[in-house]
């Protein structure tokens with residue numbers, strides 16, 4: 001029955017349908033989609049979860065702006081980093097310095113690029129090859145980066161090396177560096193800002209809380225297979241290694257709360273939503289840019305492709321960003337039938 005499209009459409013037409021699948025995940029998903037729910041109970045459950053955990057999760061996506069005001073962070077931007085095999089300098093695996101472009105660049109050619117020298121975020125033309133950083137005044141090519149195809153060139157010593165082989169030789173999953181964030185200003189505008197000490201400290205706090213959190217996540221080895229060999233080659237050996245510490249912590253807080261929903265039917269529904277949220281909240285997700293749904297989820301490519309510039313979304317979600325449990329407010333799983 002796959003993900004149940006045919007079953008749901010059949011049921012919508014008033015016919016009886018029988019589905020079978022050997023995949024327990026789709027069985028669970030289709031069971032949730034075909035169950036009948038009390039809309040009021042769903043909303044009450046959502047509000048109870050929000051009351052109990054939203055503030056704690058949101059506290060990990062806050063930042064102080066230059067003028068001293070507090071802002072919500074919608075996204076943190078990360079880049080994979082590998083040490084140069086020749087001189088050991090850390091090399092950011094940027095293929096381009098442009099972190100955000102519009103989905104229709106012909107219509108909206110303005111883009112944002114990160115300065116390779118000082119990390120400042122600059123407004124550039126999407127096709128610019130020569131930009132001047134407004135912070136450090138140095139010039140750089142926004143459309144170039146150390147990574148090109150399967151290899152990278154070290155900016156410190158000019159040595160070129162193969163990316164996958166160099167990461168494999170470290171014996172560890174790839175390391176990441178947080179380099180920018182998208183914040184929501186008080187007037188409702190969004191702005192790209194560089195990472196500050198406060199952002200680093202907040203992330204360190206999440207790492208610390210995760211270490212103390214009991215049974216935060218399942219530790220399950222990734223089995224070799226057609227779809228997993230590529231990530232095994234990047235030393236991802238456990239599924240939880242596909243998430244960063246803050247994602248694991250916030251997902252654990254959410255999962256703990258969903259686990260204690262008393263009604264089994266509602267508990268399953270929220271577990272189903274949680275499963276969907278996992279696809280968008282991991283270090284394989286990437287930024288689609290502006291003027292479109294912002295986050296490309298990890299299965300967009302139908303392969304597990306290690307993402308060089310992953311995006312970390314605010315895990316509670318925000319009305320102005322990609323949403324997680326906010327789905328409950330306006331909609332429901334595909335085909336779910338709501339009893340009003």
Ligand SMILES: [Zn+2]
Nearest residue numbers: 084087154157
């Ligand atoms: Zn080097």
Ligand SMILES: [Zn+2]
Nearest residue numbers: 115118133136
């Ligand atoms: Zn600069």
